[in-house]
Amino acid sequence: MSKIHVTTTINGEPAEFLTEPQMSLLDILRDEMHLTGSKEGCGSGDCGACSVIMDGRVVCSCLVLGVEAEGKDITTIEGIANGEDLHPVQRKFLEHAALQCGFCTPGLIVATKALLDRNPDPTETEARYWLAGNLCRCTGYDKIIRAVMDAAAEMRGA
Amino acid sequence: MTYLNKADLKVVGTRPIRPDGVDKVTGRAVFGADQALPGMLVGKLLRSTHAHAKIVSIDTSKALALKGVKAVVTSADFPDIPSEEAFVGEGPMNFRDLSRNVMARGKVLYHGHAVAAVAATTSEIADAALALIDVKYEVLPFVIDVEEAMKPGAPVLHNDLFTQGTTPQPTEPSNVAKRVQFALGDVDAAFKTADVIVEGRYTTEPVHQAYIEPHACVVSVGADGQAIIYSSSQGHFMVRAYCAKLLGMELSNIRAMPSEIGGGFGGKTLVYLEPVAMALSKQTGRPVKMVMTREDVFRATGPTSGGVIEVKLGAKKDGTIVAAEAILKFQAGAFPGSPVQPGCMTCFAMYDLKDVRIIGYDVVSNRPKVAAYRAPGAPISTFGTESAMDELALKLGMDPIELRLKNAAKDGTKAAYGPTLQNIGYIPTLQAAKAHPHYSAPLGKNQGRGVASGFWFNIGGESSGSVHVNEDGSVSIVTGSPDIGGSRASMAMMCAEVLGIPMEKVRPVVGDTATIGFTHLTGGSRVTFATGMAVTQAAEKVRDELKVRAAKIWDIPPEAVEWKDGMAVPAGANAGGFDPLSLADIAIKAAKTGGPIISEVSVNAQGAGPGFATHICDVEVDPETGFTTVLRYTAIQDVGRAIHPSYVEGQIQGGAAQGIGWALNEEYIYNAKGELDNPGFLDYRVPVASDMPMIEAVMIEVPNPRHPFGAKGVGEVPIVPPLAAVANAVRSATGLRMADLPISPPKLRAAFDAR
Numbered sequence: 001m002s003k004i005h006v007t008t009t010i011n012g013e014p015a016e017f018l019t020e021p022q023m024s025l026l027d028i029l030r031d032e033m034h035l036t037g038s039k040e041g042c043g044s045g046d047c048g049a050c051s052v053i054m055d056g057r058v059v060c061s062c063l064v065l066g067v068e069a070e071g072k073d074i075t076t077i078e079g080i081a082n083g084e085d086l087h088p089v090q091r092k093f094l095e096h097a098a099l100q101c102g103f104c105t106p107g108l109i110v111a112t113k114a115l116l117d118r119n120p121d122p123t124e125t126e127a128r129y130w131l132a133g134n135l136c137r138c139t140g141y142d143k144i145i146r147a148v149m150d151a152a153a154e155m156r157g158a
Numbered sequence: 159m160t161y162l163n164k165a166d167l168k169v170v171g172t173r174p175i176r177p178d179g180v181d182k183v184t185g186r187a188v189f190g191a192d193q194a195l196p197g198m199l200v201g202k203l204l205r206s207t208h209a210h211a212k213i214v215s216i217d218t219s220k221a222l223a224l225k226g227v228k229a230v231v232t233s234a235d236f237p238d239i240p241s242e243e244a245f246v247g248e249g250p251m252n253f254r255d256l257s258r259n260v261m262a263r264g265k266v267l268y269h270g271h272a273v274a275a276v277a278a279t280t281s282e283i284a285d286a287a288l289a290l291i292d293v294k295y296e297v298l299p300f301v302i303d304v305e306e307a308m309k310p311g312a313p314v315l316h317n318d319l320f321t322q323g324t325t326p327q328p329t330e331p332s333n334v335a336k337r338v339q340f341a342l343g344d345v346d347a348a349f350k351t352a353d354v355i356v357e358g359r360y361t362t363e364p365v366h367q368a369y370i371e372p373h374a375c376v377v378s379v380g381a382d383g384q385a386i387i388y389s390s391s392q393g394h395f396m397v398r399a400y401c402a403k404l405l406g407m408e409l410s411n412i413r414a415m416p417s418e419i420g421g422g423f424g425g426k427t428l429v430y431l432e433p434v435a436m437a438l439s440k441q442t443g444r445p446v447k448m449v450m451t452r453e454d455v456f457r458a459t460g461p462t463s464g465g466v467i468e469v470k471l472g473a474k475k476d477g478t479i480v481a482a483e484a485i486l487k488f489q490a491g492a493f494p495g496s497p498v499q500p501g502c503m504t505c506f507a508m509y510d511l512k513d514v515r516i517i518g519y520d521v522v523s524n525r526p527k528v529a530a531y532r533a534p535g536a537p538i539s540t541f542g543t544e545s546a547m548d549e550l551a552l553k554l555g556m557d558p559i560e561l562r563l564k565n566a567a568k569d570g571t572k573a574a575y576g577p578t579l580q581n582i583g584y585i586p587t588l589q590a591a592k593a594h595p596h597y598s599a600p601l602g603k604n605q606g607r608g609v610a611s612g613f614w615f616n617i618g619g620e621s622s623g624s625v626h627v628n629e630d631g632s633v634s635i636v637t638g639s640p641d642i643g644g645s646r647a648s649m650a651m652m653c654a655e656v657l658g659i660p661m662e663k664v665r666p667v668v669g670d671t672a673t674i675g676f677t678h679l680t681g682g683s684r685v686t687f688a689t690g691m692a693v694t695q696a697a698e699k700v701r702d703e704l705k706v707r708a709a710k711i712w713d714i715p716p717e718a719v720e721w722k723d724g725m726a727v728p729a730g731a732n733a734g735g736f737d738p739l740s741l742a743d744i745a746i747k748a749a750k751t752g753g754p755i756i757s758e759v760s761v762n763a764q765g766a767g768p769g770f771a772t773h774i775c776d777v778e779v780d781p782e783t784g785f786t787t788v789l790r791y792t793a794i795q796d797v798g799r800a801i802h803p804s805y806v807e808g809q810i811q812g813g814a815a816q817g818i819g820w821a822l823n824e825e826y827i828y829n830a831k832g833e834l835d836n837p838g839f840l841d842y843r844v845p846v847a848s849d850m851p852m853i854e855a856v857m858i859e860v861p862n863p864r865h866p867f868g869a870k871g872v873g874e875v876p877i878v879p880p881l882a883a884v885a886n887a888v889r890s891a892t893g894l895r896m897a898d899l900p901i902s903p904p905k906l907r908a909a910f911d912a913r
Contacts, residue, residue: 036192037185039420041370042452046839049370077185090183094175097804100643100812102182103371103420109183125848132848135839137368137421138643139808140815141847142855 011079190374190390209832270457352472371420393679424530467542497535583796606891612878622675631742638677683871765864798870817880
């Protein structure tokens with residue numbers, strides 16, 4: 001099977017790769033681009049561990065084909081921090097101990113960033129529904145929601 | 159030495175950022191499936207399409223002939239292990255069963271049971287090769303339900319399984335692997351003295367640990383037989399031991415490397431992939447990577463047992479319980495080893511009972527072999543006993559907390575399973591629950607409140623930890639415990655407290671099987687207790703050595719040196735007028751004073767204090783749909799001493815959430831062909847963020863004097879009360895006793911209709 005050439009932008013930098021038509025964006029990110037921060041928890045779009053931002057929308061990269069990345073702007077967990085400076089969402093996750101095993105954490109941080117980019121002042125209920133597609137089995141979500149609300153407040157300058 | 163006085167602590171009890179935190183919020187942390195080695199092959203498993211069948215033949219020739227396929231293995235490529243019982247991890251383990259679970263031999267015992275594996279150059283070729291393996295089955299009748307499996311005439315899974323624990327032992331094989339009994343006093347006579355008796359039959363369905371990270375490993379075996387395993391597990395020493403046993407290798411020829419672990423909850427205390435990848439790597443001479451799909455995880459790993467719990471309680475009019483009895487029937491899955499024994503031991507352990515009897519049955523059926531799940535057995539049995547306590551409170555017209563206080567276990571209570579309890583904090587959890595504003599908050603229409611308690615033993619066991627003072631005075635620590643939820647932080651904090659330095663000066667890592675002494679797996683809520691003890695002792699030895707080195711530098715006797723706030727200081731004016739020496743001052747001169755300053759300590763820790771918890775749950779029930787919403791949840795627990803309170807709260811909150819899922823949503827659903835019908839997160843619904851309220855974790859600290867800082871295990875007991883707390887709340891809201899979990903909308907709707 002011949003491969004398809006894809007030109008895209010990943011974490012602000014131009015990127016290109018060859019993909020077979022059936023390969024998911026998640027497989028491309030992990031196996032071809034060696035960006036293993038995005039995780040596969042289910043492969044069926046139910047757990048959100050593979051969440052990335054594509055042209056401003058949060059998507060499960062396991063449900064996106066590699067070829068669909070053509071011409072898109074993709075942000076993964078590796079592109080959330082600015083060098084050594086953590087994004088406020090990352091910092092608040094640490095301060096609130098909003099992770100235990102840390103496997104769902106990349107997806108949750110990416111999804112939270114997408115939420116706050118769109119809605120800087122979510123209610124707790126809005127945050128809970130926005131993140132309902134990101135499963136966490138360790139925390140019971142309490143500290144995650146506190147981290148999200150605190151990050152939102154800090155980013156608003158509240 | 160102990161550090162039980164909280165006022166003296168500078169690091170323990172604070173909430174620093176965890177040392178591995180940045181890696182985990184930036185995507186740098188390397189989990190099982192993130193490992194890769196040059197020349198790596200892809201390994202995949204062929205799984206049974208039947209619930210129960212004899213394997214007549216396996217023809218692998220077509221698969222082997224496919225270009226890109228490097229090896230195919232079946233049970234013929236593994237040693238045929240004789241029956242051998244061992245107690246590893248959180249429960250009994252028979253190596254023959256483990257071997258046959260990893261790769262079916264002669265028979266498949268559940269839908270999804272592994273029968274063959276391939277290694278190929280790509281994932282697509284591996285899939286194509288699996289389709290070319292020709293397995294001929296002779297299909298056998300199967301049995302899924304636990305009580306069906308116990309009946310005479312049920313399809314028998316193992317012809318050599320004769321019920322243990324009955325006299326005389328039966329001469330016919332059956333699916334009942336074991337009968338266990340725990341008793342105090344004379345229960346039958348005691349029931350005759352009761353004013354009030356309640357009886358109930360309760361059931362739970364199997365639920366999966368549902369860690370978000372599927373099992374994954376990379377294994378490489380060299381031409382000299384030296385193997386290296388990278389995998390995600392709750393114990394790499396366990397992985398090494400099981401692989402050695404199943405492949406017939408020596409331990410020293412296997413090096414097991416711990417990846418970060420993406421959740422386990424008991425489910426990663428076994429091996430599934432590692433021995434298969436090792437067999438494939440041995441044959442090919444190349445590294446082999448294997449990763450489970452989510453469907454594989456549901457079909458072939460975990461879950462915990464479903465069970466039937468029959469409970470009878472007898473009490474005096476004043477609430478004093480005079481007799482208690484429970485009969486438990488637990489599904490073990492395809493091989494013996496359900497957690498029925500701990501289920502029996504825990505279900506009445508909250509109460510001071512003189513006359514009590516608990517009988518348990520361990521029953522095999524055509525389901526995946528169960529694995530440990532957070533306080534194995536206790537949530538199941540306690541769902542029955544704590545629901546029955548609620549019924550008793552109703553019948554007596556007593557407040558449910560008052561009823562529990564009246565009968566609560568306290569220091570000196572002899573538990574039905576043997577020991578006399580000491581330094582326990584059960585009554586304080588009840589008192590805190592009663593005093594909590596939650597307990598007296600008003601309730602609205604269709605709302606109800608439930609209370610339940612729980613017990614878990616907690617364990618100690620073998621652990622190793624080493625502390626190294628680096629040349630610049632910074633400190634490295636190594637332990638053998640995979641960090642499943644923040645244990646690096648607690649290890650670093652205990653070490654920092656002993657040395658009198660900031661936690662940030664201490665860098666903890668998890669060592670592999672060749673770099674640190676044997677350490678039992680991360681389970682039984684043992685790491686902060688046992689590994690923490692090893693690290694504390696190692697840090698104390700280092701502190702003593704630092705004093706010796708300072709004494710050498712000052713040329714005074716070691717007894718004349720004190721360690722204060724991270725510095726060596728002369729012990730009083732007579733010792734001499736020396737300026738304090740910091741760790742860095744001493745470290746830089748180490749070569750001249752005796753060489754590197756290090757200590758490694760291995761312990762077999764005893765005296766883990768048991769955990770008790772009391773939970774309060776408010777629900778609102780929608781009578782139209784049968785949907786239950788948890789409105790408010792308060793979890794109160796005796797934690798001994800919270801080393802890092804945020805991560806202790808996290809354990810309490812996470813355990814409560816898992817218990818809420820168990821109560822309301824989660825279940826294994828089988829179809830008429832004996833196949834699991836919901837092997838994915840869409841249909842097996844774990845709680846999501848919008849399902850949950852905030853969970854208030856209330857920590858009661860009754861220090862455990864057997865640990866230097868007073869720590870008790872905290873991770874498991876929080877999953878014990880929620881099942882009954884939720885069901886009791888639903889009863890309070892609706893008047894309906896939901897005795898069968900989960901309390902899913904169709905079930906509750908049907909209960910409304912039947913009323």
